[in-house]
Amino acid sequence: MILRLTELKLPFFILVIGSTILILKELSTLFFSIQMRNRLMKPIERLRYAVDEISRGHYGYQVEEDSLSMVGDLIASFNKMSCDLKEANDMKEKYELNRKELIAGISHDLKTPITSIVGYVDAIQTGVANTQDKKEKYLNIIESNAQYTNKLIDDLFLFSKLDINQMKYDFIELPICDFLSDVIVEKQLELEENGVEISYDIQISPKRMLPIDGKMVYRIVSNILSNAVKYGDKEHPIILIEAVDEADGIKVQISDNGKGISKDDLHQIFDVFYRADESRNKEIGGTGLGLAIAKQLVEAHGGTITATSVVGVGTTICFTLKEKTHKEENHG
Numbered sequence: 001m002i003l004r005l006t007e008l009k010l011p012f013f014i015l016v017i018g019s020t021i022l023i024l025k026e027l028s029t030l031f032f033s034i035q036m037r038n039r040l041m042k043p044i045e046r047l048r049y050a051v052d053e054i055s056r057g058h059y060g061y062q063v064e065e066d067s068l069s070m071v072g073d074l075i076a077s078f079n080k081m082s083c084d085l086k087e088a089n090d091m092k093e094k095y096e097l098n099r100k101e102l103i104a105g106i107s108h109d110l111k112t113p114i115t116s117i118v119g120y121v122d123a124i125q126t127g128v129a130n131t132q133d134k135k136e137k138y139l140n141i142i143e144s145n146a147q148y149t150n151k152l153i154d155d156l157f158l159f160s161k162l163d164i165n166q167m168k169y170d171f172i173e174l175p176i177c178d179f180l181s182d183v184i185v186e187k188q189l190e191l192e193e194n195g196v197e198i199s200y201d202i203q204i205s206p207k208r209m210l211p212i213d214g215k216m217v218y219r220i221v222s223n224i225l226s227n228a229v230k231y232g233d234k235e236h237p238i239i240l241i242e243a244v245d246e247a248d249g250i251k252v253q254i255s256d257n258g259k260g261i262s263k264d265d266l267h268q269i270f271d272v273f274y275r276a277d278e279s280r281n282k283e284i285g286g287t288g289l290g291l292a293i294a295k296q297l298v299e300a301h302g303g304t305i306t307a308t309s310v311v312g313v314g315t316t317i318c319f320t321l322k323e324k325t326h327k328e329e330n331h332g
């Protein structure tokens with residue numbers, strides 16, 4: 001049986017209160033569901049859309065942050081993750097591009113001398129080189145191209161080992177002042193024979209010990225010095241080597257009075273295969289690997305390498321070697 005409230009003869013105010021409570025309850029339910037929709041469902045919907053965007057490869061997609069949202073922390077974490085994903089993806093793309101450029105560089109640099117060798121061998125075999133003079137000239141060209149190819153392959157082999165961290169270093173604590181002096185004296189003889197004046201100023205404590213791979217540090221210095229000689233354009237080429245102690249290692253600076261490097265080229269000279277002024281440098285010869293190798297080796301010793309230069313005046317290459325090598329730094 002259905003009883004109507006009026007028939008219960010309840011006092012009027014109880015009826016009003018009862019109805020008000022019912023209305024309020026309905027209203028609060030409505031308010032709550034609106035709040036839930038705006039503060040929870042809508043942000044979650046935006047998050048779901050963002051996840052779809054990311055799965056479509058739109059890395060870095062950001063969800064609008066709203067201070068009233070009940071999932072603000074989740075949105076902030078999502079946005080951060082999205083940024084991290086974009087960064088990782090950009091790195092991967094850059095790495096892949098580098099690989100492609102490297103392969104293109106290797107193919108180009110190997111093809112040129114080999115094509116030349118094949119051409120001159122053919123000229124000798126078919127009798128185009130019909131005099132002893134011509135034959136000798138062609139054989140010299142073949143020899144220099146073969147040597148270039150050999151150096152390129154050696155450098156490439158070393159560089160790729162460094163690049164994929166497959167290089168086995170032989171770090172030994174050595175008195176770095178003596179070591180550097182020995183390297184410089186050895187190089188001094190070689191350079192002076194080629195008419196290059198070399199002076200040095202080593203301000204390193206004789207007791208200073210550093211963990212170095214001697215062969216590799218020799219290689220760093222050689223690569224820098226060979227550039228200082230190769231790209232010298234003055235009548236009296238001069239090289240100055242300075243070395244000083246630093247709190248956590250040493251700093252070595254090698255300056256020349258050569259032709260210098262333009263601002264545009266300067267930041268790229270440590271890149272693999274980069275050769276400034278490629279057309280004019282062709283006769284000088286080189287693979288564009290020397291400084292890329294030096295950089296990898298310096299970094300393995302925990303150091304950094306930088307260059308400053310003034311066109312027409314000269315170039316200074318500065319590198320550091322640290323008490324903690326790269327490996328020690330990474331493994332604590």
Ligand code: ATP
Pocket residue numbers: 155223227228230231232256258259260261269270274275276277281285286287288289290291292315
């Ligand atoms: P490689 O050393 O492999 O035989 P490379 O000398 O061309 O070849 P890097 O030593 O890596 O290669 O040098 C890169 C480029 O930087 C050179 O081609 C040259 O243009 C420029 N460069 C390096 N050192 C000097 C310098 N001291 N003076 C002028 N230019 C330099």
Ligand code: MG
Pocket residue numbers: 223226227286288289290291
């Ligand atoms: Mg070089």
